Amino acid sequence: MRELVADIAIVGGGLVGTSLAVALAHTQLKIALIDAVAPPANAASWDERCIALNDGSRRIFQNLGLWDTLRPQAEPITATHISERGRFGVARFTAAETGLDALGYNTPLRAVGAALLGQAQARLQSHLQWLCPARVTGLALDPRGAKLTLDDGRVVAVKLVVAADGASSALRGLLGFNADVRDYQQSAIVTAVRVQRDPAGVAYERFTPDGPFAVLPKPRLASDVAAGHPCSLIWTLPTARAEDLHALAEAEFIAAAQHTFGERLGRFTGIGKRIVYPLQRTLSETLSAPRVVFCGNAAQSLHPVAAQGFNLGLRDVAALAARLTEAAAQDADLGDGRLLADYAASREDDRRRTADFTDQLVRLFSNRVPVVSSLRHLGLLAMDLMPPAKRAVMQQNLGHTGLAA
Numbered sequence: 001m002r003e004l005v006a007d008i009a010i011v012g013g014g015l016v017g018t019s020l021a022v023a024l025a026h027t028q029l030k031i032a033l034i035d036a037v038a039p040p041a042n043a044a045s046w047d048e049r050c051i052a053l054n055d056g057s058r059r060i061f062q063n064l065g066l067w068d069t070l071r072p073q074a075e076p077i078t079a080t081h082i083s084e085r086g087r088f089g090v091a092r093f094t095a096a097e098t099g100l101d102a103l104g105y106n107t108p109l110r111a112v113g114a115a116l117l118g119q120a121q122a123r124l125q126s127h128l129q130w131l132c133p134a135r136v137t138g139l140a141l142d143p144r145g146a147k148l149t150l151d152d153g154r155v156v157a158v159k160l161v162v163a164a165d166g167a168s169s170a171l172r173g174l175l176g177f178n179a180d181v182r183d184y185q186q187s188a189i190v191t192a193v194r195v196q197r198d199p200a201g202v203a204y205e206r207f208t209p210d211g212p213f214a215v216l217p218k219p220r221l222a223s224d225v226a227a228g229h230p231c232s233l234i235w236t237l238p239t240a241r242a243e244d245l246h247a248l249a250e251a252e253f254i255a256a257a258q259h260t261f262g263e264r265l266g267r268f269t270g271i272g273k274r275i276v277y278p279l280q281r282t283l284s285e286t287l288s289a290p291r292v293v294f295c296g297n298a299a300q301s302l303h304p305v306a307a308q309g310f311n312l313g314l315r316d317v318a319a320l321a322a323r324l325t326e327a328a329a330q331d332a333d334l335g336d337g338r339l340l341a342d343y344a345a346s347r348e349d350d351r352r353r354t355a356d357f358t359d360q361l362v363r364l365f366s367n368r369v370p371v372v373s374s375l376r377h378l379g380l381l382a383m384d385l386m387p388p389a390k391r392a393v394m395q396q397n398l399g400h401t402g403l404a405a
């Protein structure tokens with residue numbers, strides 16, 4: 001049995017785990033980054049999935065020296081237009097109101113992943129052991145460290161284990177911790193669509209009796225010469241209905257989508273590959289344990305209605321990296337219980353607020369009871385007219401609250 005030794009093991013090389021590796025690059029700590037799955041081939045396509053990065057994430061990526069690489073591939077969202085199908089109430093948010101260039105950036109997931117991985121490999125060099133594909137199957141703790149067992153028989157001995165292994169975290173299971181799981185009985189169909197009219201930086205979210213329907217402008221690849229403006233489409237529906245729509249032929253799906261969204265951006269002229277994501281909220285009961293901390297989806301996985309999940313996970317990364325950097329500078333124990341408890345306490349407020357904000361949106365806009373529907377219609381109008389309500393929602397969406405944890 002081969003034993004590898006590092007300072008920190010990050011279990012999960014998704015966006016969050018890799019962001020943490022990059023955030024620790026300047027510390028000279030030895031990092032083992034472990035992922036069960038090899039990264040996807042780096043082939044860009046016009047219909048690849050995008051992720052909306054908010055201004056808080058832009059700032060974090062800028063601090064990590066990544067934003068210059070990402071910016072050319074990120075489509076700025078300069079305004080959002082939120083409405084309810086069949087009603088005239090609309091809430092509008094504009095970047096101009098915030099003094100920022102953009103409210104957020106719709107960015108291909110592949111571009112973010114490739115930039116992170118490239119940066120991790122370039123800056124960590126021999127300090128990074130990239131163990132992939134390898135699945136963590138065992139965890140043994142003692143007062144001085146932790147040992148992870150991988151499915152290929154290797155053992156990794158470290159001072160600290162960071163669980164960034166996604167919503168159904170294997171580490172949470174190995175530690176016997178629970179999670180609060182809320183199944184929304186909804187799924188999101190995610191795809192790309194070409195629209196006739198230029199969205200000109202506006203992201204649309206339309207609430208329907210079945211769930212929200214969002215269309216966001218996405219970056220055009222240099223190789224994409226087809227007519228029509230590329231956009232991301234995220235359509236949330238009760239799961240059975242999502243499966244029915246997923247099974248439709250392309251033309252029928254386009255007709256159903258067009259009927260739901262309307263003609264604000266003209267005709268939908270093409271559609272990409274459709275992927276269905278079942279939606280649930282998972283909140284880990286704890287963010288720290290002896291020699292283990294949780295971040296990203298392993299800590300909390302949210303409904304995508306407000307595009308908060310990765311943005312929140314990146315704020316976990318910033319908070320954890322700051323504490324580990326300080327500990328490394330003082331040559332302190334990276335798995336010290338007080339350090340880990342301090343990280344967990346610093347994240348509690350932000351994760352609660354963001355999870356509650358997202359959950360309230362899902363419940364409010366999935367409710368068909370007439371009185372609730374009238375209230376939410378008034379809510380949209382009020383949000384557009386009342387600066388304090390609007391400011392509160394804007395701050396949450398920009399990701400500024402919870403940044404300096």
Ligand SMILES: Cc1cc2nc3c(=O)[nH]c(=O)nc-3n(C[C@H](O)[C@H](O)[C@H](O)COP(=O)(O)OP(=O)(O)OC[C@H]3O[C@@H](n4cnc5c(N)ncnc54)[C@H](O)[C@@H]3O)c2cc1C
Nearest residue numbers: 012014015016036052136165166170296297307309310311
């Ligand atoms: C439809 C949809 C749209 C979204 N849109 C947005 C958006 O616009 N903005 C936003 O901020 N967020 C959005 N999100 C949320 C965002 O995608 C997630 O929050 C984010 O990708 C989570 O990253 P992660 O690294 O924490 O977890 P994951 O991406 O789940 O990565 C976990 C990694 O751990 C690995 N792993 C698991 N178990 C093991 C094991 N035992 N051993 C080793 N490795 C293991 C996996 O292979 C995986 O690579 C959206 C989510 C969905 C579903």
